[in-house]
Amino acid sequence: MPLTINIPDTNKKRIIIVGCGFAGLTLAKYLKNSNHQVVIIDKNNFHQFQPLFYQVATAGLEPRDIAFPIRKIFQNYKDYFIRIANVTKVIPEQNLIETSLGNLKYDFLILANGADTSFFGLHKIQEYAKPMKNVYESIELLWNILQNLEDALTTSIDENEELLNIVVVGGGPTGVEISGALIEMKKFVFPKDYPELNCNHINIYLIEASPRLLGGMSEKSSEKSKAFLEKMGVKVLTSTAVKDYDGHIVSLGNGELIKSKTLIWAAGIQGNIINGINASNFTRANRILVNEINRIKDYENIYALGDIACMANEKNPGGHPQVAQVAIQQAKNLANNLKMNTSNPFKYKDLGSMATIGRNKAVVDLPFIHFDGFFAWLVWMLIHLRSIFGIKNKILIFINWVWSYLTYDQSLRLLFKPFRK
Template identity: 50%
Template sequence: MRVIIIGCGFAGLKLARNLVNKENIEVLIIDKNNYHQFQPLFYQVATSGLDASNISFPLRKIFQKARNVRFRLTSLLEIKQAENKIVTTIGAFDYDVLVLATGATTNFFGNEKLQENALPMKSTVEALQLRNHIIKNFENALLATSKQERELYMTFVIVGGGPTGVELSGAIAEMRKYILPKDYPELDFSEMKIILVEGSPKTLAVMSEQSSEKSRKYLTGLGVTVETKTTVKEYDGTTAVLSTGETIQTTTLLWAAGIKGNVPAGIEASLIVKGNRIQVDRYNKVEGTENMYAIGDIACMETPQYPHGHPQLANVAINQGKNLAANLIHQVNGNKHLQAEFEYHDKGTMATVGRNLAVVDIPIPKPKLHFGGWFAWLIWMSLHLMLILGVKNRVQIFINWLYKYFTYDQNLRLLIRTAFREEDEVK
């Protein structure tokens, strides 16, 4: 069985690892990056808490001992379903089974002006670009000739009150409190504004009422202005216009307000549902196909428990990859009757806001167990350390977190220049 996996995020990686050295199965991984990236910690790279290499792991190293797994660094151009073939930038490949694990990207909901000027954070590269932008802002603030100009660089608007927006807001607020005043003693950080804008009535809307309330309390305690029931209508690079009519002058608008699936060319439009996801059955098979599957954020599976599709979480993606791997092994061994439908068992949700500040919801026992503060923060750190690939990465992250905890500092505020013209140095 020739299995091609498009994308090596949480879902694709779990599937490939569970097929390693299985008899009568050949696996080809297609990805535009040669590394797996740990998305939940992108915000720490963006705010100089971790180095990009700490949350990335080379794919070829992962599969060094796999006799049946190969990797090609390329981008998918088109799926030719009738021919059981995919077309990439380096050529065409035939398959017996095709698995789409292309994940999701930032959703600007059709607002081209926002897409042009806002800063997303859905990849390691974007996280590094955001880190550069934040550091540049304060270098530029030092050169500002008026308070109004300085406020442009020292005002941060974060759009989206989900885990990413909450974690980004808290991390930037902690930088303002502990780190930036030491780096830039010439600046008055009482002028720095951090504004979190959320369209729904509360932050962390997918979590319990207690977690939502606590996250907002933690954020306001750190000096973050939280504006709920509010959306950003326009942003031209310096002026954000809110649905309330308020305008905010800023050069930094961080977009964490939504995601949409990365649907490749060759998928029938009738199979694409809300959120740009692909409709699949309970086995993750794309509806109307015999040998094409979709797993992770790109897949929309309707079940009695999740009639509108599963939440786009790492745990869902990992378990779909695991379930599909078992089904493919049964299929190649002639045991189709042993194939299992996928069902997601929610083990809990968590988010961190800052130092000793986090919230955790655990659905068992019922009613849902909730707790916050230092203990929740400790659980959040422990779980993320366990999920990171590679012992070396885990050790480096743990040392970074330990150093930051005791020194209230972090030493990764590096401005990596991509241009060498003198006029591009700062502004």
């Protein structure tokens, strides 16, 4: 007989939220004072602010600045229960989920379990490339970058080419932002930290298979971000696919080979699968098809939100973009529907998109206007600060950014290695 998670049965209906990312967190907050018991299950005990992972990976911020303990967020919420567990299966016929802690019955189940890196079936690349889809991977990436530089001090010029070349794959916002941050480290930080190393030999490549960077943004943003990056020294290759990687050599579609021990994979995502949902509900990249109120087509009481959901409509035939605002807005709409017992359809309000390229450089597309440069960079910082959870974190991040801006440096380059007794 499998264990049951120990949560009291009451006369309130139970809503289980799987995942406390942007969607799950917002839904849970907006369900406050509803007449439901709310159970939040996440495999981590913290919510992660993914847009700033690249700053953890490039020593700009500490992991704790962008991760927030879930229990602290919900300290004052009545009838809320939090469990740190991996949800492995849904059994819709029994209104039951299976988790690493045991089983639990639900009245409503909300899947907000997000997405993970997609390597598009390129297994060899998957084995050696470095993704950046959670805090752990961001820390590991930083560790790799720093360790390679340490190793480069003790190897010959011939050998250290692969240690000094960093290849970023994927020219979306993540690829653009991390390339910009790395080239700034090459310019401002590494020469001071590694005076014995000829830092001119450090190369940052950004490789994108489609003809332009920031494909989801305006043409102007694409052109401008490419121009910014190239001026800063990033070697940008568009219309170029990465075909293979063995941990040492990156093979490109045009036949070119690049020696590198660091291939950062920021090229695609796919939904995190939880077993038990009928296969017919899945579409491209493991997204789950939902109707206009985020309900999964085959079920009456199971919903999907955010990156895992695909609400295809005339305006977005392939579903909405997998960004934080969609997750947040869908969660608010569903919270209202569950609270008021209504079925108001979701309408996405596109607030615009942006990417930062480096110091004083960003691109911003608002619904009717594009701008870039210093003002865009300020807007980028303000919006991200505003979105960060908790006053203390906002202040810490702000101080860090001001400090880096004034000193062209920051002091978070610690090589914490995995602990083994």
